[in-house]
Amino acid sequence: MHSRMAALPATAPGFPRATATAKAPPIHRNNPRDESKVTAQTPEQDGKARHGDGLLLVDTILISGLNNATLASARLVLPMIALGLHVGTAQVGIMAALFTLVPMIFSVGFGRWVDRTGTLVPILSASGLILLASLLFEVFPAAPVLYAVAGLIGAGAVFSHVAAARAVGEIGAIADRPRNLGYLVVAYSVFQFLGPMVAGLAYQFWGAAAALFSIGASALLAALLVFVLPHNFDRSPSAGRTDRPGPTTELLRIPALRQWLIISAVFSSAQTIYPFIISLHALEVGLSPAAAGLMLGAFAIGTAISRLSVGMITRRFSGNAISRLALIGGALGYALLPLARDFAALSVLSLVLGVIIGIGVPIALALIYGAAPERRVNEAIGLCMAITNFLQTATPLLLGFLASGLGSGAMTWALALGMAASSALTLARR
Known part of the structure; x- marks a missing residue:
């Protein structure tokens, strides 16, 4: 497939840079639903392949x-139901923890399965x-x-993200990957606006x-759209994939990967716990x-506004600096949340936190x-989701019991304190 993903380009310090030797010819799938009919494009075909990549994306x-x-949607309406x-309230905390408990257990194995079999069957599953x-x-x-x-919806959504991250990351050239992944998470923001709104009104x-x-x-x-649209989910295994890739603990021995796995889990937890907190x-x-x-x-x-601004922000600041400021700012926003009690103030604070x-x-x-x-990208993403889901399993349990005894304010302030403390992780590497 593509050459090393370590060639991710960015123009700010703290991000890997692409080199001339790392740039691979773009990949084009003649039929993304077939058994991995994959052909490399020549420079003359590059423009045509890129045009088709837009529809696949x-x-x-x-x-x-x-x-x-x-x-x-489920995080919003299930506590209300x-x-x-x-x-x-304590039982609601247990239920919220189940959103992440099942994928925490199975996401690494699911990632290995995607590396081995491709993304088509996993996305349908x-x-x-x-x-x-x-x-x-x-x-x-x-x-x-x-x-x-709660357990089934949590597993389905997390497994879908693992498959989608690889499918989107393989579209176009290496230089397109950060932009395409940015589009993916922007789209998540849009759907996370529409889904809860529809589910809340329905309830x-x-x-x-x-x-x-x-x-x-x-x-x-x-x-149904998997069988209708020309998507990029297919049956091709990861490039360089072996039958025995080694234990997952090998990935944790890579210092840069270990750091960003933890930081990604903190950000994801702070984001995905928000519907639970707002609901209560x-x-x-x-x-x-x-x-x-x-x-x-x-x-x-x-979140959509910030993710559309990723390119502009990363040209001026390093990944460590952005992560540190975001964690500290998020902690301040969560600390203010229990003090806001009317719809207008909570809406503004929600926008700023996003x-x-x-x-x-x-x-x-x-x-x-x-x-x-x-060859182990999906496994690394699965490991990231396992760490994330561990935090998202433990956090609702702890916060739910805090809320039952001390109220939702204590729960939110505890989360804010955790985010502020985790900002120290961004000092680990320059």
Whole structure:
């Protein structure tokens, strides 16, 4: 496939730079749904291949975004459904932890599977898990079923991201990769605005079954589009892949990769826990589910703004500096959250937090690509998701028990303190 991903280009210090020897000819798939019909392009064909890459990129991101929207939607409405069924706050924390517990256990193995078999079957499997979760509650609308729903939706969305990150990263030339990954996470922001808004409105006006139906419909549409659109999900294994790639602990011995795995997990945790916090805070201050959905929409818009600005920001600052400032700014934003109690103030704060936290995720992901061995990129992404999901499993459990005893304010301030402390990790390397 492509040459070493360590050749990720960037124009600011702290980012790997591409060299003339590392630039590989672009790759073009004649039919991305076939058994890896892959041909390298000559310079004369390069312009034509790049033109076709645009359609592959848009369709691949569309399918990925539909699956990704389901996790943000479920994080918003499942706590509300559980509280409506008279489930305690501590039990809601356990349910929120299950969003990440299942993918934490299986994401590394899933990443190895994607490296070995390609991305087509894994993306369909991810959609199937989400659809199954929706159908479970439709058939058995009881509180205990919500635990299984949370685990299945969490696994489906995370597995979809692992497959999508590789599919998007393989489109075009190496120099296009950071930009394309930026487009992927921007699209996630858009879908994380639309999904919770639709699910919140469905819950408010038609109830829990309608909210879960909207989540399942999104995953079903993603699966159907796999068979219709010219996407970049295929059956080709990773370049240089061997049957026995070695233990996953080998990846942790790479210093740069180890640093960015941890920092990426911190950013992702701070972002994905936000719907859970807003859900509890909105109920505490008496705001409607639709208002909570709009606040999450403001957060998603903020992340989209920051991610569209990635190129401009990285030309002026290093990855370490951006990550450090984002962690400190995010900690300040979370610390102010319990003090805001009306819709306008919470919406503005959500927008600002989205801008601050959203910048860290694509930067860390691009640097993970640069630091990981090419034949084990998906395994590295799976390891990143495992670390992320460990934090996202432990954090709701801890914060849920804090909220049950001390209120949601103590929960949010504890998270802010953790983000501020984690900014020290960005001092590890220059």
